[in-house]
Amino acid sequence: MKKLMLGNEAVARGAYEAGCTVASAYPGTPSTEITEAIAKQYDEIYSEWAPNEKVAMEVAIGASFGGARAICAMKHVGLNVAADPLFTVSYTGVNGGLVIMVADDPGMHSSQNEQDSRNYARASKVPMLEPSDSQECKEYVKKAFSISEQFDTPVIVRLSTRVAHSQSVVELNDKEDYKIKDYIKDAGKYVMMPAMARKRHVVVEKRMADLREYSDSSELNRVKMDSDDIGVITSGIAYQYVKEAMPNASVLKLGMVYPIPEKLIADFASKVKTLYVVEELEPFFEEQILKMGIKVIGKEKLPVIGELSSQIIAERLLGKAIIDASKQSVPVRPPVMCPGCPHRGMFYVLKKLKLNVSGDIGCYTLGALAPNESIDTCVCMGASIGVAHGMEKARGTEFGKKTVAILGDSTFIHSGITGLIDIVYNKGNSTVIILDNSITGMTGHQQNPTTGFTIKGEPTKQVDLELLCKAVGIDRVTVVDPFDIKEFEKVVKTETQIDEPSVIISQRPCALLKNVKYEGVQKINQDKCKRCRMCMKMGCPAIVDKGEHLEIDPALCVGCMLCTKVCGFGAIEKAGE
């Protein structure tokens, strides 16, 4: 049977067909749908949202040690969080097959940096595969499980946004009958203390040698000879661009991107006059091939920044001119906080109070853009708290009193909590605002430990943020509705001035949640409106300036009534039918 599937959905299907039974992840674009699809479609696989990627990987490692085939999924920056267990599970190896999915985001469609996860494969000495469409996503995941068991190693499968988030045709197969392996106590293999780890490092090096040999003969690495003039070595989505831009070139498509097949590459290189390496981001293949003494053309012509495309390849390698339509300048349209977004009220207050705001990763990062322009910093998940603490230590208490850290509920659980502990333990003074919108918003509404539901929507224990903060030593915890602007402002003023650390829980559900019902569309009564433009300060996309007057777009307004609260003339009212 053939089906149109997202790359991520195909990964889920591959895990299912391989008989995988445990999946753990923390959501991160563009990897999120892998675990969502597993939870939704394959009851045979236990699935969960973990508090962060490190935990997700540890759970998958445990499941593998326990004898099951296990998978964990994350985005590239998530692999940074999970890097600690990764480097050691490379030493222990596996019992049941262990597959680590990582989705890179060249072009940074929704990421804070543009890193190339292939470097992690090399650094941790773990083999890595890279599919180029949905069918391969499914096949490579299955292959990864078998390589994992054959070579006693975790296997990383790398995706990129254009593979993870594009749909293509997948041929479905039946589920493999995988029997969970016995659990065998083996401290020499699984307890990585120095004496044992030293021995395992030797094993890892031997395994690398075996994998190099495997890579040379694996069907994952395919040569298609055509022209003798031009040969291209490529992988993943770049392969698709090459096929489109250079239909007559001979191609060595690498499905196994680490370790690379050196003999195969040398043989391929000897058969073509000009050899190109086409890879997105880092010169990862290029450097290794150059080291083999083979001349290739790669990054001297192609960019290390952003995504490739067939037109970039045609232009840079074949010298074809790109159609460059001179178009008029069109206003940009950056993403904005939704109408009804609870963060809008908070940013309104923070801006009004002219605070320094240490920000974090989530929808609310958009608060850095106009008109809010309220966020000063954003580094990585959970960083807001540590950064605020550091600023205070650098610049003193008075600066600290003009500073707040803001982060979402899910982000706080992910890696904010340790920062908060640091503040308490080291006698900091910071004010932390947790934006509790009852869901993980940015990645598209995933449950998390603060929502009270599992990935399957089953009710579970809910982290009590108030109690949690008190438990780590915060004595001042205040829960306040960000749409109650007066009260919110009062609380922020008080808490920033106090000589002790404090937490404000800004609590109001995401406007996109199905159970959130507002009052209905609002309109501006033009007779009462004084054109003072206070309502415009909210940065609500539904309020538009028509030149002569202001208007609320009924197609966008959800009726949160935040604008009615800032209007001093009572000019905003419920729109009639």
Next chain:
Amino acid sequence: MEKLNILIVGVGGQGTLLSSRILGNVALKLNFDVKVSEVHGMSQRGGSVVTYVKFGKKVYSPIIEKGEADVILAFEKLEALRCIDCLGKDGKMIINEQQIDPMPVIIGKAKYPENIIETLKENNKIYSLDALKIARECGNIKAVNIVLIGVLAKLTGINKDIFVEAIREVVPAKFLEVNLKAFEEGYNYHN
């Protein structure tokens, strides 16, 4: 028809992703190779959204680049203007006449261009309509996407029933009636 490259542009939250799924489904029913590419995340609400639907005998790159689109489905006027250089030489563009001001315009840092549709009509084959109004009349303003798919269905000349079937498979049952009505309205709009 040997291949069809459809570019869908709009504003996050307008239903562009669902449209690409329906069109992908149509391609599958026609036994084409097909790729649908979408970028989402980072609360794309309110931001520019671009998705690509490509069918043909064999599709490699999931992306439609400059001059490669056979049809552009624009959910908003400004987004139509933004992507016009992707339209191929004999390409057609379907535009929903809705205007959604982007934040730089709302806060007065940029100006929403005037006469977009007239400008685009000078050099391109444009089919424009007020799909929001039509969707509202059908009973749900969220059906804008299906109105536009209706227009597209007529232009492609692909059997209408295939579209209807694809819509039935993708749209949830409780919205189906409104959406099928919206599809008909779109289909019959440009004669």
